[in-house]
Amino acid sequence: MTAASPPAAAGPVSRPHRREPAFELRQRYGGWADKPGFLGALSTVDHKRIGRRFIVSAFAFFVLGGILAALMRLQLARPDSALIGPDLYNQLFTTHGTTMMFLFAVPIMQAMAVYIVPLMVGARNIAFPRLAAYAYWIYLFGGVMLYAALVLDVGPDAGWFSYTPLAGPEYGVGKRSDFWAQLITFTEVSGLVVSVQLIVTIFKLRAPGMVLTRIPLLVWTMLVTSFMIIFAMPAVMVASTSLILDRLVGTHFFNPAEGGDALLWQHLFWFFGHPEVYFIFLPGLGFVSTIVGTFARRPVFGYVAIVLSLIATGFFAFGLWVHHMFATNVPELGKSFFTAASMVIAIPTATQIFCWIATLWTGRIVWRTPLLFIVGFFLILVLGGLTGIMLAAVPLDLQIHDTFFVVAHLHYVLIGGAVFPLFGAFYYWFPKFTGRLLDERLGRWNFWLFFIGFNVAFFPMHILGLQGMPRRIYTYAADTGWGPLNLISSLGAFTIALSVLLFIVNVAWSAKRGLQAGRDPWGASTLEWATDSPPPPGNFHPPLAVAGREPLWEEGGIAGRVDGLHDDPPELLVTSLLDATPQHRIVFPTPTIWPLVAAIATTVLFIGSIFTPWAIVWGSIPVAITLIGWFWPSKDETLKHRKVEVKP
């Protein structure tokens, strides 16, 4: 790590487009510009604006979930602590897990993709942009509902995984688990919608010439992740809906006495739940590929191997779910299959790790904060992956399942494998989002505090688990001997909090006073760096065609430009799936308030159905009305569209 020498701003200084008067934006960028003022902010369909607020909201949920974790660690720091009682503690850890998994980890990866993927593939917007707005509002309303519930003492308290019968109608007293189940509904809808958009963008809106083997690795990860989401989310949708039906209406899905099965819940939930951790992990790997390539100043070694590894991981992830159920009485031979599968999935990940090490070994390293976070990723994720191999073995799992060993493992893989790359990605793309660089010195402090705090907080948990400390306990006796390590762990947790605070300070300071970044401060290779920082409405004026995998590095990487697309109405070029040859032009939707209104109507329907099944019936009327409004064609726009149609 050399002394911090800030990267020079490359290219012309970017203008902060956000602050330009709406009239001028409309003059320059036509139909790409938003309406002015607050209404414009609410009705935007610009993927960058939506992506930015999505990222900020997901980060806010990260901070909220972290505060809950801090409270938990405060309680567990000492034995027999009277700080937090069992009822509140159960709500805290349930909401912490639910927040981190459903409101932070998956959405922030999708949010980063919503912002970056269209730019990386050279598109002028994301496919189905109004859906992106709808997905954001639904996600936000669901998250606000969960925290309102927590404040009102009706926060879910049966764990983020909400096992029946504890969350079921008899033992899940009150409406707490119903709020959990509906949060799932909100975040499912949001996640599925964004996945569909990403797949279509990646398949059909790439720059001409971006054949499959020229697609950036981050885009591949988002493609695989989006397909995984589409196949896995329906399982949790079925599970949460069945749970609400059992609780509200008296069905018997999970009632063994009437032909149901308590274990059905676990199968349905984990069939989704295991792939879910890969929804979180794979985009992190995409960030790693991108940052390693840029800061080793060479294309990542083993492009094909990495792509195949990503696809293999995507498939294998669906064959692991029973490893969460090894302690149940499912047949032993079946469990062995899942041991084998859980070990096999290490191979594609190992492949990628070896390729990255090879890249760094033969590259010319530029030491910047993003790369620091990637080194942190390696050190932490590899350890987490190896404890995962330990957990994959049934006999050993039966000792360490449901103990703090698993808590350590999951945080090593999720924080190491996703959050560290995510922070690296924040430092990497912040200049593109805002036009300014984050401060390098604060960045190093951020990294080191996070790295040290993380290991101090979570490494002792491996030992605690082996010493018999189970998960999800609000306190423990002094004579168990678990006190000292818990205290150390809590100190580490507060160090993490400090490092996140430092990050927020860095962002707040650099947004106003950071070094101007220019178009491409890192000398990177992908298309998002070929436009202004931050990119204007419509991203590329004009859109580019590519002829190489690293278009900004190779000679002739940019093959040309796409001329003739209108700005008013806003037009995109649709290209073919495999070879990205131009197929036709498509007129894109303009800004509108209907996605927000539809999201409000949907929210009313979802929250109402916690209290009465009739909400589904009566609540669908406003939803139908808002959807009709959404799709109702506008006369002006149709006329404009007709004018630019070219008849062959």
Added chain:
Amino acid sequence: MSSTRHLRGTHEAARGAAAPGAPLRIVAVLLAVLALAACEREARRFEPPVGKAITPPPIRMSAIQPAAIDTTTTIAPHYEVNAYALSEGKRLFSWYNCNGCHANGGGDKGPALMDDTWIYGSEPSNIYATIVEGRPNGMPSFGGHIPDNELWELVAYVRSMSGLVPKSAAPSRNDDIQAKKSENRLLPEPPQSSGVPPASERSQ
């Protein structure tokens, strides 16, 4: 160590009410009402609101009292809107074998509890008195055998068996063979008769 939560909902609602503008104030009041409703429904009061007594205090058949009000008669409504209390009542109904005579509410040797006929009165204090004192022809006297707090939980549950408690707080189905519709799906059965038992049931 009490497990009641300190709830900030009402404080937040109060702050909102200070803002200018009538619509904003209405929304704030509405939120406060909703908040209070949710708080009452979802509170887990592990320490009994009536104290830990086993021997029940005097049973009151009238809501009016001279001088200061003893809150025993006013405690029942808090149980009826609390989901935890109702669920505990349901558990105790089974644990203390009320099913043995009242059979999940449909009645067997003992009268049905889920209909609109209340031989000895449908008010919470009536039901409380019935359980504590016992009744002719087979209803045991549970006074002194069941702690006061649990008695009120049972009273609230018995009321829920005719749909007389809020649906959002009423218990849902048990993880058992289904014997009847769960309490949260019942239509309310407003009590039709109360007071004097029919001639055949009066003690000699």
Added chain:
Amino acid sequence: MNRAHRAACCAVGALAPAAAAAAGMHDALQPAGPQAGHVHALWLLLLGVCTLVYILVVGALLIGVARARRGDERAPADVASLAQDEPRLRQSVGAAIGISIALLAVLFGATVVTDRALARLPLDGALHIKLTGHQWWWEASYDDPMVSNIFSTANELHIPVGRPVLLTLEASDVIHSVWFPDLAGKKDLIPGRTATLALRADQPGLYRGQCAEFCGYQHAKMVLYVVAEPAAQYEQWAAHSRASAPPPANDETRRGQQVFMQSTCAMCHAISGTIANGQQAPDLTHVASRQTIGAGTLPNTPSALAAWIIDPQLAKPGANMPPNGLPPADLQALVAYLRTLQ
């Protein structure tokens, strides 16, 4: 990783022995029986292999980035690899993948071997115990071909050293999980299903088990002790457990029994030899001989017992036992009576 483990263990170890002995052994790395022993062997293998792999991978990374030349974001990137093959890198990465696959195969094989060993615990002459998980206590019923020898107890098991024990696991309400780290891996108790767990203690001692599946408010205080003792001592304990409670010997204990029967206790608890036959709460016939009360919540002393009876919600909020506002004289008599139930 090994060193850190030992260092941390030393830090804890200063406090641990005396404390752990009082609380019961609960360390998966100190097996006291064959089942935990097989797992411990697998753990050592996995720990060794994983530590080695970690050092190699992280070492390769750190050496790589230390050795690599420094670059500059302003200088053009090196795109030679797009046109040319990199055979040395390909071979290295390929070799690393191959070694990883081979190691995983070894580990999978070791897992299968351990699985088979665990499944092959000889069960001849096994002691059969039916364990039912409740919120938040353990009900144990010692099975016997002669029906009159069947007896119930709660929250504490005694087993003979060297004899296999077959636990039949059921749950009465929600999912629980029984786990004795020193003796065996865990197994879930799932309502509507019957599972089994086989184990054997080869060393005498007090072993602490705890519920290992989140089951509600007091999941944290659902401890199950196992006392492994020589066969003769176990038979003595079993014979004593089958016996009914002795009648009270003096006025105070007689009063105490009266309080028990006439007040709230007999509604839920059972004491064999008396009219108290409640099935909903732990059997109290031999309550005074247990290590703890409230399934590990409080030590079994008269003052703790009195405090527990007056208000269990103070020590175990959310537990199904209600507060009992007994007058002090009655409470004293009741505690005196319960202390006779050895």
